Amino acid sequence: MDEFERLLSGYRRFRDQDWSQQRARWAELAEGQQPKTMVIACSDSRVDPTRIFDSAPGTLFVVRNIANLVPPFETTKGHHGVSAALEFAVTQLNVAEVVVLGHGACGGVAAALNHAFEGEPPGRGGFISDWVSLLDDVRDRIVSECGHGPDAAHALEHECVKVSLANLRTFPFVPERERAGTLKLRGAYFAIAEGVLHVLDEDSGTFAPANA
Template sequence: MQNDENPALDALIDGYHRFRENDWQQQRERWSALKEGQSPKTMVIACSDSRVDPTQIFDVDPGEIFVVRNVAAMVPPFETTPGKHGVSAALEFAVQFLKVSQVVVLGHGMCGGCKAALTQDLHGAEPGQGGFVSNWIALLDDARDPIAQEHGTTGRTAERAMELAAVKVSLDNLRTFPCVKEKEADGSLTLRGAYFAIADGVLHLLDEGSGAFSPVMQ
């Protein structure tokens, strides 16, 4: 049944029907197993950007990866101050209860959050008018300064540098969590940085030793 007043919802319902007719039927055993619980081995922290879907990029089945998405794929540092710590809660759940063996921070090209962090166009905006975004991407302020000094605050060179730096910031912040630090030290948890270039569809992996991102070869 189509709703002329809400074509966006109609598109979702049409997609649901395709899902029921195709993937649901083809993977009935998989869905049957998942009703008993989940046991993903990898957590992916990705951007909310609609163009960057980790399940599509990594071509995984339902239940294979535990995904958290937010503006610019950021992880805040560990803190116990009052507040609603959504990313921290998801990380704690994945590491302590699901016992994932890998956390991947996935940055991407043409990231609006990283661009806003670089230009600081939203600085001083009121909550609801850009202030929430501004406060969130302030996590990148320290990383921004040397990039702005070297490359300026506009153009793809500066933007890409900010996008890559954001991945490293989130990795550094992950290591401020005691549970992450402990599990990485005993070898039961691995942290990886990755970057997906929207322009050419190429995935890059970070070598933390050199600090360089290299494309994954076909």
């Protein structure tokens, strides 16, 4: 069985089980969506927000990219995929929460930490290098403090979440809604090996395990 056939097998299970058992829910979703939470997560195949949070269809508006990064607010012409998704979720869907979900063993963070693709052209890592350069400032501080080992990678994975939260607040419509009390930002981190979700306390800057 090739990989696409595996996908089709999964689709058939979905039709036989999930879809058939929740026909009313899917009919409702066909009329529109009203998710209350946006999750900005990594594209890593091991970190699926809908599985981690055991969420029903239509409840999470999810954006995934390398290292769960949010770029700062920019008004230059271009294709701003994350910014467009954020704008849609906050200003059109009126989500009440935006969660930045980092994770352990993140390849994008490792690339940022080690400058793995620095100087490479697009197609050989150049796109990755440009994207994770969003972490360069905090990366340099962590390298000076921790070097390049596992402790540094872990620290940068945590800081990556904080960088994205800070960049979220550069979009004018985000702090406006925070001040009005209609939007909350959250930081979280999923430890893959342990299966434990850690939640960021922004006041202290520390992550602590969520209650199981």
